[in-house]
Amino acid sequence: xxxxxxxRSWFWVAALAAAALVLPIxxxxxxxxxxxxxxxxxxxxxxxxxxxxxxxxxxxxxHAAYFGLGAYTxxxxxxxxxxxxxxxxxxxxVVAMAASLPIGAxxxxxxxxxxxxxxxxxxxxxxxxxxKFRDFAWGAEGTTLPNLGDAPLMMQFESxxxxxYIALALLALGLAxxxxxxxxxxxxYLVAVGEDEDAAEAVGVDTTKIxxxxxxxxxxxxxxxxxFYVEYIYFIDPNTAFxxxxxxxxxxxxxxGGIGTLWGxxxxxxxxxxxxxxxxxxxxxGHGGVQLTVYSLILIAVILWRPSGLIGLFTDLYRRxxxxxxxxxxxxxxxx
Amino acid sequence: xxATLAQAVINGLLIGGIYALVSIGVTLIFxxxxxxxxxQGEFVMIGMxxxxxxxxxxxxxxxxxxxxxxxxxxxxxxxxxHFLIRRVLGLGDMPQIFLTFALSLxxxxxxxxxxxxxxxxxxxxxxxxxFHIGPLYFAVAKLIAFVIAMLLSAVLYLFLHGTDIGKxxxxxxxxxxxxxxxxxxxxxxxxxAVGVALALAGAAGSLLMPFYPAYPLxxxxxxxxxxVAVVLGTLxxxxxxxxxxxxxxxxxxxxxxxxxxxxxxxxxxxMLLLTLALRPNGLFGGWAR
Numbered sequence: 001x002x003x004x005x006x007x008r009s010w011f012w013v014a015a016l017a018a019a020a021l022v023l024p025i026x027x028x029x030x031x032x033x034x035x036x037x038x039x040x041x042x043x044x045x046x047x048x049x050x051x052x053x054x055x056x057x058x059x060x061x062x063h064a065a066y067f068g069l070g071a072y073t074x075x076x077x078x079x080x081x082x083x084x085x086x087x088x089x090x091x092x093x094v095v096a097m098a099a100s101l102p103i104g105a106x107x108x109x110x111x112x113x114x115x116x117x118x119x120x121x122x123x124x125x126x127x128x129x130x131x132k133f134r135d136f137a138w139g140a141e142g143t144t145l146p147n148l149g150d151a152p153l154m155m156q157f158e159s160x161x162x163x164x165y166i167a168l169a170l171l172a173l174g175l176a177x178x179x180x181x182x183x184x185x186x187x188x189y190l191v192a193v194g195e196d197e198d199a200a201e202a203v204g205v206d207t208t209k210i211x212x213x214x215x216x217x218x219x220x221x222x223x224x225x226x227x228f229y230v231e232y233i234y235f236i237d238p239n240t241a242f243x244x245x246x247x248x249x250x251x252x253x254x255x256x257g258g259i260g261t262l263w264g265x266x267x268x269x270x271x272x273x274x275x276x277x278x279x280x281x282x283x284x285x286g287h288g289g290v291q292l293t294v295y296s297l298i299l300i301a302v303i304l305w306r307p308s309g310l311i312g313l314f315t316d317l318y319r320r321x322x323x324x325x326x327x328x329x330x331x332x333x334x335x336x
Numbered sequence: 337x338x339a340t341l342a343q344a345v346i347n348g349l350l351i352g353g354i355y356a357l358v359s360i361g362v363t364l365i366f367x368x369x370x371x372x373x374x375x376q377g378e379f380v381m382i383g384m385x386x387x388x389x390x391x392x393x394x395x396x397x398x399x400x401x402x403x404x405x406x407x408x409x410x411x412x413x414x415x416x417x418h419f420l421i422r423r424v425l426g427l428g429d430m431p432q433i434f435l436t437f438a439l440s441l442x443x444x445x446x447x448x449x450x451x452x453x454x455x456x457x458x459x460x461x462x463x464x465x466x467f468h469i470g471p472l473y474f475a476v477a478k479l480i481a482f483v484i485a486m487l488l489s490a491v492l493y494l495f496l497h498g499t500d501i502g503k504x505x506x507x508x509x510x511x512x513x514x515x516x517x518x519x520x521x522x523x524x525x526x527x528x529a530v531g532v533a534l535a536l537a538g539a540a541g542s543l544l545m546p547f548y549p550a551y552p553l554x555x556x557x558x559x560x561x562x563x564v565a566v567v568l569g570t571l572x573x574x575x576x577x578x579x580x581x582x583x584x585x586x587x588x589x590x591x592x593x594x595x596x597x598x599x600x601x602x603x604x605x606x607m608l609l610l611t612l613a614l615r616p617n618g619l620f621g622g623w624a625r
Contacts, residue, residue: 057428057429057430059429059430059433059434061437106609106612106613107612109612109613110612111429112372112429112432112433113372113374113429113432113433114372114567114612116433116437117372117563117567117608118608118609118612121605121608121609122609124601124605125602125605125606125609128601128602128605129602248441251434255430255434259430289444289445289446289447289448289449289552290445290449292441292444292445293442293445293446293449295441296438296439296441296442296445297442299434299438299441300420300435300438300439300442303424303430303431303434303435303438304420304423304424304435307427307430307431
């Protein structure tokens with residue numbers, strides 16, 4: 001019984017993966033492909049945020065700290081030492097993990113809104129510091145990355161599809177890790193912390209340790225996204241790498257899609273980026289403010305009417321379809 | 337050297353008075369409604385734009401427009417509480433944090449759409465005026481703003497301690513359940529608390545206008561200061577927020593004077609993180625603990 005539902009969901013994942021794999025072949029338009037890459041990247045950042053913010057309900061508004069550290073680590077290694085970003089991306093992840101330990105030690109003593117404010121402060125402090133680091137991190141002006149032409153070993157490609165596949169691989173990695181964690185003891189501990197930290201502590205969950213562990217993973221993944229982003233846009237400065245908008249978007253896509261669910265950040269990113277692309281084609285890109293105005297309206301609407309996120313709408317629809325199908329073909333049992 | 341120090345302290349105290357109006361609002365909402373209002377800075381921004389447009393269209397002095405910005409924002413506060421905040425009370429951290437956070441994003445970006453990112457200033461007869469006592473300079477506009485801010489804080493103190501609704505607010509802050517058992521209507525108390533808090537933010541905006549430019553993101557500067565001051569001054573403690581705001585103003589001013597012009601924000605954030613690390617309950621006890 002269980003296996004019927006199990007195979008069914010794997011079928012959909014396989015279909016989705018196949019569609020994602022052939023997409024760059026079908027979509028030749030570079031502008032459209034660029035949107036797809038952004039969707040994959042922000043969905044990935046959202047997935048990384050969601051491990052912390054969604055499952056353990058530690059509502060960070062400072063994930064730009066790790067995005068920026070990943071971006072700067074790989075760029076400094078590339079430009080100063082000529083080390084390939086393929087190594088730099090992992091080094092960035094490790095630096096982010098190392099940074100998450102003291103930041104976590106400080107912030108995890110705080111609950112709710114004060115945790116959020118403290119994480120904003122840590123990301124802002126890092127941005128202000130990198131604005132000051134003129135000698136080895138180019139200060140406020142930032143720098144362009146050297147264009148090495150088609151150099152796959154240096155994570156530089158002529159074809160945009162290559163970037164697409166890297167972003168897709170990152171997202172797949174993030175989803176696989178989330179899937180594994182969801183089904184492990186860690187996942188249960190995380191949800192327990194998220195539901196009621198004091199109660200979790202009372203039944204013997206080491207909440208500080210579990211938060212530290214998930215923060216390490218979340219920071220590592222976010223940093224991978226940061227490296228990929230600067231490699232993709234060939235430019236870095238503190239305002240881009242530590243942008244508050246990164247922190248906001250990571251949280252936003254998860255909340256709009258469905259906080260604490262595997263696919264929530266993906267659904268949220270697709271919806272928000274699609275909206276954003278539509279807005280751009282209607283209003284042009286000259287009007288600052290349109291995109292975030294609409295995002296914040298969507299966010300308010302979701303919080304007031306569907307705090308569990310929009311993914312529920314889709315699963316409801318799917319279930320309705322599925323049960324209609326099951327009614328027609330009774331030999332397929334649905335309830336596990 | 338001593339004169340420079342004293343001058344920096346005075347400049348810090350004067351701007352600290354404005355910070356106080358913002359952080360008293362934040363701490364009042366937190367104390368009574370138990371919500372951290374991430375959008376408080378945007379209401380300062382709205383107050384500034386109200387004063388700016390009254391000044392540029394009708395020639396109203398920004399200090400006089402206080403009489404319009406404060407009631408307007410009081411009304412906005414009542415509406416925000418009634419239609420938005422009320423609906424997420426008791427729903428957990430995510431909706432409570434992200435509702436006012438989304439409101440902040442919304443107001444900033446709507447302002448960007450309506451008013452563009454341009455800096456708007458109002459020139460008054462006293463904008464550039466200053467006098468000095470011995471070696472110390474006092475900017476008249478800042479001094480007026482400081483004095484009015486302190487007067488408003490005093491009025492708020494009298495309101496909280498001398499009127500029924502003020503006492504009801506303090507009671508609701510101390511123990512909501514018991515306050516309700518005593519027949520206090522929480523919806524009304526919450527609406528008044530948010531209304532008063534936003535009126536103070538509006539006042540801060542009007543008072544800033546003679547010497548500070550209005551732009552869509554201006555609220556961020558003040559709300560960050562307010563968060564630090566509110567934590568430093570113990571959450572929900574109005575007097576604590578006032579004292580801490582003045583301290584923050586002085587700390588920022590000393591940072592700018594002795595560390596470097598762009599170090600004001602670093603000083604603020606470092607103070608926030610130090611406070612959170614060392615004294616998460618703030619420096620003062622308070623009636624709302």
